[in-house]
Amino acid sequence: MTLEIPEVVINRLPVYARALASLAMEGETVVSSQALGEKLDVTPAQIRKDLSYFGRFGKQGRGYNVQSLLTKLREILGLDRKWRVCLVGVGRLGQAIAEYGGFEPQGFQIVAVFDSSPEMAGKTIGNCTVRDSVELESYLRQNAIDIGVVAVPARAAQQVVDQLVNGGIKSILNYAPMMPHVPRDVAIRHIDPVLAMQSMTFYIKQRDPLPAK
Amino acid sequence: MTLEIPEVVINRLPVYARALASLAMEGETVVSSQALGEKLDVTPAQIRKDLSYFGRFGKQGRGYNVQSLLTKLREILGLDRKWRVCLVGVGRLGQAIAEYGGFEPQGFQIVAVFDSSPEMAGKTIGNCTVRDSVELESYLRQNAIDIGVVAVPARAAQQVVDQLVNGGIKSILNYAPMMPHVPRDVAIRHIDPVLAMQSMTFYIKQRDPLPAK
């Protein structure tokens, strides 16, 4: 079922969903692929093609109903559920993630946090008591966790990812500045601001071949 | 010069550079595209093809010299320079960014910070005194800033991006959960953990069509 939808398409759906939510809040009831495309800097054809993988949601001559397309997308992506997240690493970065208010309203609940350092064990972060990382794998086997978030130093990240994978996790959000290996059936996304900057510098350099010297 | 190198290629170079740096630290002096590819889960052909856009860096029968390829890549990407960054928004997220130790060692120095709220103005974040956002554009015109980092709420992000663009900034790292418009000659990268999670849930859903209900 749902055979072979390109990953690029899946990655764009949340963007569409967010734009639709914002249109809905502004009171728009209908939107054309043209209008949505302008809002997102995407071609209308791409939007229509992407949506066509999942069904026929529009009306000719009219466009898409904002609310019902949003509902459809949320269903397709599983955004109509709550997802249980575990966070590994409660250093500065991990704490910032735990305290970040943006996940919860989107249905991502951090329900457990782990750290390898003994002095963290037992502390409370968010609503969670910090557990020792040695328990991570067994915890995962006994509790339904959907997503693992990795917020440990680069040198520890592969080991943590391995524990998550062995514990049965199939989706990982990685904040560590390295690319851990995962089996093909595990999804992993990287949050890596340094990498993002390092690719932009190429383009700055193109326009300023030498810094005014 | 350097006409038409695909953006996907540019985006991979920093990944290669990082892997090479790590090999160098381990004392490796030579690496084949095969070995590097295994480390990064990338095909050897892709690495060779990517590098071939920029020159011929390897030796047949031997591979690449780790140190000299790393130097080359750093040169190509402009990682052999310091880059001056300004941060806009010093709420929780902005402060976490300012205090994050990962940028500086890679040559990205936060040299100015801005916020629109009067009670922030004058405070010190990192080594910077917080300036009022109304001065952002004129500050950019008078000071050499390479990269703008946006860490404001979604509703304010487009306005901030416009100010950065009007101030002449050509590279933007956006942490706000929306996709601002930028002119074609401005590079923008998005750090958006919620979006990243929302695309992974699709795949979790595929394997668990209904939560054991």
Add this chain to the structure above:
DNA sequence: GCCTGTGAAGGATTTCACAGCC
């Protein structure tokens, strides 16, 4: 024998362009 650099082939993704419907 091993490994690079690269045209050519293959595959994936985007865009075009239009039939069909409101």
Add this chain to the structure above:
DNA sequence: GGCTGTGAAATCCTTCACAGGC
């Protein structure tokens, strides 16, 4: 007249496969 849904075309990107050099 406006707009969707979609095959077909065009473009972009990856992988193959091998000549050539170490």
